[in-house]
Amino acid sequence: MVKVSNFKVILEQDKEGYFIASVPAIPGCHTQGKTYEEVLKNIKEAIELCLEVALEDLAYQTKIDLGEEKEAPQFIGITNIPVSFRFA
Numbered sequence: 911m912v913k914v915s916n917f918k919v920i921l922e923q924d925k926e927g928y929f930i931a932s933v934p935a936i937p938g939c940h941t942q943g944k945t946y947e948e949v950l951k952n953i954k955e956a957i958e959l960c961l962e963v964a965l966e967d968l969a970y971q972t973k974i975d976l977g978e979e980k981e982a983p984q985f986i987g988i989t990n991i992p993v994s995f996r997f998a
Contacts (some may be wrong), residue, residue, distance in 0.1 A: 915976055919953055920988075921946075935968040936960045 915958070922930045929949035932940035941956045947952030964971035 915941075917957055923947065933957060933960075935977065937970075937973050 917933050919936055920932050920934065924930060928942050928944055929946055930940065930942045931949045931953040933953065936957065939953075939956050939960045941949065941952040943952045964974055965992070
């Protein structure tokens with residue numbers, strides 16, 4: 911049976927401009943790309959590869975959070991908030 915899951919992906923951009931993506935629900939699932947579009951393509955491929963490994967490695971499979979047992983909250987986003995302060 912084919913199953914469809916939506917995995918939350920955390921995206922960051924490093925100081926050189928590369929995008930870095932990681933999937934908290936899948937240990938070791940991360941990649942990078944020079945553009946936003948490239949990193950999205952790469953992380954989808956990384957997720958598929960990790961799930962392929964999980965088919966053969968049951969110990970790894972048990973570490974993947976498919977979110978089936980609980981209702982996961984919707985991820986909204988992360989941002990930087992500039993705050994001025996001065997320590998005495």
